[in-house]
Amino acid sequence: MSAEKWEDNEEIKIFREYLRIATVQPNVDYTECVEFLKRQAHSLDLPVDVIYPVEKKPVVIIKWLGTEPELPSVILNSHMDVVPVFRDKWTHDPFAADIDEEGRIFARGTQDMKSVGTGYLGAIRLLKASGVQPKRNFFVTFVPDEEIGGELGMQEFVKTEYYSNMNVGFSLDEGGTSEIDLFYVFYAERxxxxxxxxxxxxxxxxxxxxxxxxxxxxxxxxxxxxxxxxxxxxxxxxxxxxxxxxxxxxxxxxxxxxxxxxxxxxxxxxxxxxxxxxxxxxxxxxxxxxxxxxxxxxxxxxxxxxxEPYVAPTKIDDSNPFWLAFKAATDELGLKIYPIVCPGATDSRNIRAQGIPALGFSPIKNTTMRIHDHDEFLGAETYLKGIQIYKKILGNLANV
Incomplete structure (x- = not known):
């Protein structure tokens, strides 16, 4: 498929628009990003809230409400910020989201982790179009400042009354880019x-x-x-x-x-x-x-x-119904998954510290790992397949 055909895909257009918002550390101005996410919520006909646990540090929550809202909810988390770039080391403008003839989209945040945030939304779009209504509430959260430790982002968000009222039972967040034919799943962090x-x-x-x-x-x-x-x-x-x-x-x-x-x-x-x-x-x-x-x-x-204190890992056995739902989805899709301890750090540690199970999963495999590196990219086909994977996973999680 030529670059032109990728450019005409609506999901790719949304992804590239998000990538062009330079939410680069340090001292990020999240205003444009928040407005973009509000537009996405409106296009999905979903309610959205923006709260500020810390001044100038917004948390955007897009809500896909379930038929049984008393059930424990699911968070679909991603962070809005990205790490700095050394422009002279890039062969493409890091905030232009250029597509080459192989369908590779070059931009800071393609792998880490704007693809995950808009991937969730793409999956919800497909599920809504097919008439799916979840039993439990889904909260698609976009948080600030993960790349500088999250102290003023997720760490403060989980202390709020808003978070408490969400009745969270499970969280899905970023995983890692795999260079081989399997997907990594983070169930704990050092x-x-x-x-x-x-x-x-x-x-x-x-x-x-x-x-x-x-x-x-x-x-x-x-x-x-x-x-x-x-x-x-x-x-x-x-x-x-x-x-x-x-x-x-x-x-x-x-x-x-x-x-x-x-x-x-x-x-x-x-x-x-x-x-x-x-x-x-x-x-x-x-x-x-x-x-x-x-x-x-x-x-x-x-x-x-x-x-950081010790935080118990998320159980990946029969005692965790959310793990069983996640694993059933990947099995049905024929995906090879490899559960590992995250070698770095993600916002999931703040969720697990609340006693809530959390998994990290990015549907990216057979891709050169460029997280925090020059010429970060993601293939358009990989991104669209990721949306389909999320569709299956979210459908299963909805009915745990």
Whole structure:
């Protein structure tokens, strides 16, 4: 199919219009995006609310109301914001939504995750056209600021009276792009810790072998953390049944201190990005960090810029009727799915923290993974097939 034929498809037109709204971090102005989503709700003849849990941080809720609204509802969540771009690295304008002759749509947000938001709406359009009326309420939510942690987005939304009144029983959110012939399904997420260590020690002339310097202490603790990191690298390399979401990752991301080359400084600061496996004993791990700092000689201040608590994974067994409905839909469509722990972070963690089951699923396979990368793209055919997949899944969820 030529690019012109893709351009004439109504669902593709809607998707591309959404992609052209540059909701790029930081300091996003969501005004145009909100107006776009209001128009989509009107075209579907569905009510829409816009609430502001935080000033200038809108949450758009498009409502597909059920015949038995007392039943626990379903959230279909996506985020409106996208990550920054380096325009000189793109072969297409990242906010033009160009289509090439292969039907690939190039734009920031094609994979992460505007395709999911409009994909939900496309599926509801098909279901409504075929006369489907859900038993339970569906709330299609579009939230802000997921790409910068969601502290002023979903994290605040779940605290509102509006959310409480939604009587949420299940949530569907973004998954991951698959480069092979299967679909990933996220049922849990690792805990993110931002560890900051401030090392204090003896200072003086750079020609001396001074005792208990900040640098020596830094080296000791860094070696211990690196040894632990290597154990996770080896575990991942030798166990073919696990993936990156099943191990703990540790990376030194910031290092500062010192004034000039011949002065031993009294302080160094090191920051580590840690993503903790849901099977890790976090109490024992934190104690281990404290022990290493004491072994290094003490005088090390430990703090956390971020320290997410353990959140139980969503059950993917017979005890979860929403999982059974989701799995039945993918089985009927003949889809190969692979449940994994999300290696990064999504808004689902805020839903799961409320005790609500949540799955992450993006109907994207056999596609080069370009999430947060240059030349992010999604094939038009893949996008339209995704709408059909969502149609089946939503139809099943409606009648749990």
């Amino acid at each position: 805990m993110r810790w931002g560890l900051k260590l401030n090392f204090s020690g003896t200072s003086g002339h750079g020609s001396m072998l001074l005792p208990s310097t900040a640098g020596v202490k830094l080296n000791y603790v860094l070696n211990k953390l690196t040894e632990f990191r290597e154990s996770q690298v080896q575990r991942l390399a030798t166990d073919q049944t696990i993936n990156i979401g099943d191990v703990t990752t540790i990376n030194l991301t910031q290092l500062s201190g010192g004034v000039q080359s011949n002065v031993v400084p009294p302080h160094f600061e090191a920051v580590f990005d840690m993503r903790l496996s849901i099977t890790l004993d976090v109490v024992a791990f934190e104690k281990q960090i404290h022990d290493w700092c004491e072994e290094a000689g003490g005088g090390i201040e430990i703090s956390f810029d971020e320290k």
